[in-house]
Amino acid sequence: MFENLQAQPADKILALMQAFRDDPRADKIDLGVGVYRNAEGITPIMRAIKSAEHRLWQEQTSKAYVGLAGDPAFADAMIRLVLNNAVPRENIAAAATPGGTGAVRQAFEMIRLANPDVRIFVSDPTWPNHLSILKFMGVETVAYRYFDSQSGGVDFDGMMADLGALRKGDVVLLHGCCHNPTGANMNLVEWQAVIDLLNDKGAVPMIDLAYQGFGDGLEADAKPTRMVASQVPECLIATSCSKNFGIYRERTGMLMAVSRNADATALNQATLAYLNRQDYSFPPDHGARLVSMILNDSALRADWTSELEEMRKTMLGLREQLAGELQRLSGSDRFGFIAQHRGMFSRLGIDPEKVEKLRADHGIYMIGDSRINIAGLNRETVPILAQAIVDVGA
Structure with missing residues (x-):
């Protein structure tokens, strides 16, 4: 065979x-x-990670499974880090994933479950694995202009022109900050114009936020994502802890699904747990545990920051x-x-x-x-x- x-x-x-x-x-x-x-x-290895690992070694008493969506403390800590009350907590479903790539893959899976005929608009260029995964899954992609090679900046006019072809139910994949591979980012005025267009077209944003803290700082880098999440009916946010916590090999990520109300959140949460079960069952916990320890301890968080x-x-x-x-x-x-x-x-x-x-x-x-x-x-x-x-x- x-x-x-x-x-x-x-x-x-x-x-x-x-x-x-x-x-x-x-x-x-x-x-x-x-x-x-x-x-x-x-x-x-970041200092705070080392300290948290030492504490975890001393305190942890079991390696039993945590849950299909991972540790709720990790979800709460990451939601605070990324969204910081931009959206009511009861409107956010979340699940831990094996790295940011796992979050991206689960987002694509959730999108396909919701709409098998979906078109996903992807920046030209984008992280190559976005396109590789979508091709493997058989999901239709549409490229939108993003990078102006002459100026080294964002081709915003070209981007908006291409996104003008959006239809209701389409998904637009956006880089939350520190665009990979170009390094060129939209300003907040341009982000607002994209949000207005998404709402006008009835399209759904998906944000890949892999580098929070590497651009202009933790709060500034999260600002566009918070703007999107607070102004659209629903969106997906794939996050990674590989870069900003330096735990690449621990494969620590999270997928968040922002929705209109608590009922929709319950359905999204059940769907995220279902997808985890189908793909890898329980997500890794070690890196997630370290991240939640750091974000919930003032001294560790200050050292990490x-x-x-x-x-x-x-x-x-x-x-x-x-x-x-x-x-x-x-x-x-x-x-x-x-x-x-x-x-x-x-x-x-x-x-x-x-x-x-x-x-x-x-x-x-x-x-x-x-x-x-x-x-x-x-x-x-x-x-x-x-x-x-x-x-x-x-």
């Missing part, structure tokens, strides 16, 4: 990771994989340094948008041939569309990258 299986296309990011590992050059630079790294190239701010400001500093270095070397402000982008990623607007030349000649690895992970740099490697970009004529 299994001889009938067809080879699946390789994941470009995973393939790039392997190529980087196989490269023997000592001065190679990895800007592909989307994890935060400090100046020493290490993805650190402080370290998260250090990480955010480090990335902003690297952005400003890279933009300045490129301006100095090239005599052009073409790459000035790098300092305006937010989060871990920026798309540089370099063609694939020059991206390949950066890899072959300089040992600099980035995705073929020229997306770079800012957190893969440090103050010593920024000048090396800038010089290489100028050398290849980008």
Whole structure:
């Protein structure tokens, strides 16, 4: 039977990771994989996580199952972190998931259950796994313009024109902050215009919020999501704790479903539990337990918030340094948008041939569309990258 299986296309990011590992050059630079790294190239365990783990080791007395939707304390803590009373608690259903990817997948499953003929509008570009999962599930996707490669900003006019084709019951996938892969974000005026259009068309927003705290801070990064949730009849919010808590391997995420009233919330909650049961039964608890411990303890939360701010400001500093270095070397402000982008990623607007030349000649690895992970740099490697970009004529 299994001889009938067809080879699946390789994941470009995973393939790039392997190529980087196989490269023997000592001065190679990895800007592909989307994890935060400090100046020493290490993805650190945050101080608050370490403290919470030590406390959990001392206090936990059982590893029994928690529940199909995960620990209610985790749901309450994450809802407060993301929505902060923007929506009444009784209007929010929530379930823990294996990472942000699990939340995204469960959101797509819930959407398909509600409307098998749904169309999901997806930004061009978007995180590649969005499209991969939707293709695997057989869900129709419609691309909407998002990134202006000339300015390095949002093509808002193009976006609104494409979303004008929305029909009632369609879903629009939006990045809550720190757009992946471009780093370009809408401002609040533009978010409001999108909300008004969604309500006018009767379309449902789905927000992927994977980087809260990595852009302009925890509260500012959550503001667009809170605006959406408080102004539309219903929406889905997929969240991840991988980046802002640094617990990538613990696979800690949550899907929230915001609805009109408590009756709708009850149905949504039962549906989320049902979907978890079908896909993986009980979600992982270790990372979720650590997150809820931190968010519910004032000292741990203060330490976590402080370290998260250090990480955010480090990335902003690297952005400003890279933009300045490129301006100095090239005599052009073409790459000035790098300092305006937010989060871990920026798309540089370099063609694939020059991206390949950066890899072959300089040992600099980035995705073929020229997306770079800012957190893969440090103050010593920024000048090396800038010089290489100028050398290849980008």
